[in-house]
Amino acid sequence: MLYREAGEFRTSYPDDSQTFPISFDKYRYYAILAVLVVVVPLVINDYWANAVLVPVLVWSIAALGLNILTGYCGQISLGTGGFMAVGAYGCYKLMTAFPDLNIIFCIVLSGAITAGVGIIFGLPSLRIKGFYLAVATLAAQFFLVWLFNSFPWFYNYSASGQITVPERTVLGFPVTGPYTEPWAKYLICLAFAFALAWLARNLTRGSVGRSWMAIRDMDIAAEIIGVNPLKAKLQAFAVSSFFVGIAGALFFSVYLGAVEASEAFGINQSFLVLFMVIIGGLGSIFGSFAGAAFIVLLPVLLKNLLVGKLSWPTDIATNSEFIIVGALIIFFLIVEPHGLAHLARLFKEKLRLWPFPH
């Protein structure tokens, strides 16, 4: 009843391209945001921050980035892990080289560095398409991780080959290092996730986003109607890498604190992000968050259930986890290949007509 518009009253393009055309949606969005900003930091504890909320937010940013590239521009990438590594190492080098620089700037700058690297690895996309491109982006994945492991300059010649985050504060509160309060961790990730989601939404509903989608749907046709494929594809690579780089920087500095390139940013992370995007829904901002939440929370849930409740031996639980995750992915693809976002859309359609569908 609440969830209803009485007809199409849009008379202008701005009306038509509203993010929340229904006012109920808009108020619900504000309400959720208010809960996330005000209520959650008050009740959050260490476990919830480290196992649930912070990883979900960080992975959401990475999924947003890949969704821009794959969902909106149609270029499949398996190099996400490598680009996250660029973000993380860029952030580390900036933080150690300029100790006075605020960490927010460090993170944004490392995103910009990643965007540059993304453009370089995006260049072949003008010639290579489809699966060939997907495999070609593996070059980025393996080359970048190798680079960070074999040149000690990147990890400041530390003996372990790891990079460890120095302590930094925002407005006097520590956000990195061992003395960080869970709410500070959570809030800085939330702020980045919110700002980037806002940016992604506004980019994708404008002319830039339309040119991406034209390229995705058919690049030759798009070229004929006047979309510059060079510009559109490289823009998508740059913006996507910017997001992924920020995700990598947050992953290293706020979430983990110390990483080693081949462990933290291996090929598995690339696949993980791709899963998030596909399960959440290609070409959907909400889908990126939903997919990230699903993929991050499922193992946590399974672990609690199998090891905690049923007290199985851990190795059997780990193997079962693989089996269940794999089976669920296949199940999802069979039942709803367009992802969670599409499920939400269908639910909304139902809700619109409820309770009198005819």
Next chain:
Amino acid sequence: MIEQLLYAIEVSLNGLMTGILYSLVALGFVLIFKASGVFNYAQGIMVLFAALTLVGLQSGQVPFAHLINAIFGTHIYNFGWNLPAVAAIALSAVVMVVLAMAVEKFILKFLINQEPVILFMATIGLAYFLEGFGELMWGGEIKAIDLPLPVGISDTVERVTYDHFGYGFFIDRLDVAAACVAAVLVLSLVLFFQYSKIGRALRAVADDHQAALSVGISLRYIWVVIWSIAGIVGLAAGIMWGAKSGVQFSLSLIALKALPVLMLGGFTSIPGAILGGIIIGVGEKLFDFFMNPVIGGATENWFAYVLALVFLVFRPQGLFGEKIIERV
């Protein structure tokens, strides 16, 4: 200088052998991609699964022993028999055929007409599933394959080359055996594709799904056949790699190495897979040999991908791939 040159030749010969092993894995990819347009990421796991099954069957392990023991509190591990190698290989082949049937029945059947990326994701899901399933079934420890395969350095080659060049080449006999197996496999596959009735149906499906359906070829049957063949090729690759480096999880990572091989050769070409494997194998060994003093080791990790990337920029369909024609 001549020493250096001979050493480089030896390195590239070894690379050649490794490359042939890569192409054994790549072959499975090509078969499935040709017949169903599915980019089967799970091929690497299928290699591992086949090798695990072979070892398990041969040494008489009880499948799911760990799980059964954990649930029922029993202590069973072994049936206490040792199957002869031929029987174990045949049984593993049967298991791979059953796996192919299951894949068709539970996954592919439902995904007809979906976009390629969805099918690709489904095979990644399958890879996760098989990874957990294989370890649950046979246990996660590193196993050795106990088959009468030639191993060790070939003395004959070393002696002959020493007499001729004054420099003994080290060639692993296992690599030579693998090369022979690969040659036999490729030859029989080509013959099978060209001259058997099923082979003709397979080529028809590869050309055009709808046209093949309309002349009465059962797509689902063809898929089972092609996944079975890919499984058996995977078994061969699993035996060779397993004998080389032990049956362990890292075996499935070779699948990733097979991808640039495929890209170089073209996704749809069997000779391309072989040639691509050889180029990658020789290339990465030689590159490591020459560049090791300059930029450090472990370049094998990425060289294959970068080579394929650079190559594709100039020839987007690979060496032997069908020319990509795009229409609006």
